[in-house]
Structures are given as C-alpha cells and as structure tokens.
Amino acid sequence: MTDQSLKESPIPVGFHLVLPPGWGKINLREESINDSILALVDRSINQLPDDIPKDDISKVRMELFKQLKKAARKAEKANGLLLYLPVERIRSTVVPASFVVSEPTDGTGAGIQSDQVLGSLAAGRGNSEPVEIDGSSGIRMERVVPPPEDSETDFASRRVEYVLSMPASPLPRWLAITFSTVGDGNPDSEFSSALVDLFDAVMMTFRWSYT
Incomplete structure (x- = not known):
C-alpha cells in the first residue's frame, strides 16, 4: 500500500493527508x-x-x-507500510518524532462488532476515546511507553495511535497510524504535548481516496 493505492472502489484505494512543513515519507x-x-x-x-x-x-x-x-x-x-518523519531542521535540530501507517488488518471472528474490536484494542493502552475521521469510526489511544531494554535512549516516548475502520469493506478492516516522540526527554512537557497536538492536526487532514 502507498498513500495512493489500497484496493479498487468502492473500497478506498488509498488516503491523503497534509504533512507539516519539513516532513518526508519513506515507502x-x-x-x-x-x-x-x-x-x-x-x-x-x-x-x-x-x-x-x-x-x-x-x-x-x-x-x-x-x-x-x-x-x-x-x-x-x-x-x-509508510514511515513519516521530519527531515528538515528547526534551530539546527531534527525534531525527534515520527509516525507509521501499518498494513490494514482484518477483523477476527464472524459477528464481531466494530465497538467490540475497538474496545479490545483500547484495553490496556492508556487513555482512549472514539473518533470519526472522514466517515470512518475509530479510536484514538495515547500512552507513555518506557524505552525498550535494548534501546540506545533512556527516554520514555509519548505514543498516540489512531485505528480507523475502512469504509465499504465487505469484511471488517482496520488501518492503524501510530505516532511516537521522545520530545525533549520528558513525555509530559509542553514540547512533547505540542508534537502530539501537531500529529492530531495532521490526522484531522486524513481523507480516504477512491480514484
């Protein structure tokens, strides 16, 4: 998948979003x-x-x-599938943040309702709230994640994940977009919060494409 190609109509063939200035994409x-x-x-x-x-x-x-x-x-x-990250410098520094669009996943089990899937996803993943973006129901989850044991950094990261249902799919399918930043080393700082706000603003520009 790229941000222009998923599948044939009426299922979305991709999506569009508006990146902040200085950000780039790796397919x-x-x-x-x-x-x-x-x-x-x-x-x-x-x-x-x-x-x-x-x-x-x-x-x-x-x-x-x-x-x-x-x-x-x-x-x-x-x-x-896609990695987005800042590549241009602000005050001689590259902003320590990125977000990843993951492979669409299928729902599991016949008769499983969307709210059940979303509820299962939210369990144990910090703060969560329902969202609707471009006609798709979904969930926004936010949490602080400690650094992995084999990580080169000692800083915890602030993580935000959106999981959106794919419109018109004959079977339940979900697209996950996950943002992560260590900010300035403090996940609760104003700087880290500003980066989270920036990602939320990017997600508000998300639109499915059908051609």
Missing part, C-alpha cells in the same frame, strides 16, 4: 527504499550551514542515513 515496501532515504538525507543536509567542513558533512550524512535506515527497518518489522 517501506519500495525496492528503491535506499534511494528514498538518501533523498530525505539530502533534504536535511542541504540545510546545514555553508561553513561546515566537507568531512564533517560527510560524517553527518552517513550517520543520518544509518538512523533513517534503522528507523525504516524497525517500522517495517512492525508491519509498517
């Missing part, structure tokens, strides 16, 4: 994924000051490629 199912990552690396490197030595730029470029490649692998292992 995790493209064979040319390295080319996509390099394009985002170049966008970021082009914002560096002109007086930085070429050797230092090469080191930054290599390190950024490794970071994006690692993020892409992690998202792909989590059944991700």
Whole structure:
C-alpha cells in the first residue's frame, strides 16, 4: 500500500493527508527504499550551514542515513507500510518524532462488532476515546511507553495511535497510524504535548481516496 493505492472502489484505494512543513515519507515496501532515504538525507543536509567542513558533512550524512535506515527497518518489522518523519531542521535540530501507517488488518471472528474490536484494542493502552475521521469510526489511544531494554535512549516516548475502520469493506478492516516522540526527554512537557497536538492536526487532514 502507498498513500495512493489500497484496493479498487468502492473500497478506498488509498488516503491523503497534509504533512507539516519539513516532513518526508519513506515507502517501506519500495525496492528503491535506499534511494528514498538518501533523498530525505539530502533534504536535511542541504540545510546545514555553508561553513561546515566537507568531512564533517560527510560524517553527518552517513550517520543520518544509518538512523533513517534503522528507523525504516524497525517500522517495517512492525508491519509498517509508510514511515513519516521530519527531515528538515528547526534551530539546527531534527525534531525527534515520527509516525507509521501499518498494513490494514482484518477483523477476527464472524459477528464481531466494530465497538467490540475497538474496545479490545483500547484495553490496556492508556487513555482512549472514539473518533470519526472522514466517515470512518475509530479510536484514538495515547500512552507513555518506557524505552525498550535494548534501546540506545533512556527516554520514555509519548505514543498516540489512531485505528480507523475502512469504509465499504465487505469484511471488517482496520488501518492503524501510530505516532511516537521522545520530545525533549520528558513525555509530559509542553514540547512533547505540542508534537502530539501537531500529529492530531495532521490526522484531522486524513481523507480516504477512491480514484
């Protein structure tokens, strides 16, 4: 799936959303994924000051490629299809945030109702609330996640997940969009909250596409 292709009408064939300035996308199912990552690396490197030595730029470029490649692998292992993340710098720093669109999943079991699925998803996932976006019922869940034991960071992350039902699907299908940020190291800070608000604003631009 890309953000333009899912399936034939009347089921949505994809979706559109409006990214914040400076954000980019990596299609995790493209064979040319390295080319996509390099394009985002170049966008970021082009914002560096002109007086930085070429050797230092090469080191930054290599390190950024490794970071994006690692993020892409992690998202792909989590059944991700698309990875969105900021690549342009704000005050010389790349914002530590991203969100992943995952492979649409099928509902399990005949006769299972949407509210039962949503209730099951919400159990144990922090704060949750029902949402409706572009005609799709769904749920928004938010929680703070401690760093994994094998993580290179000691910071907890603020995570927000939207799960939306796919319109007109003959069987229940769900699309998950998951946002994560370590913010400034404090998941409850104003900065972390502002990044969550930014993601919520992006989700309000989400629209299914049918052509």
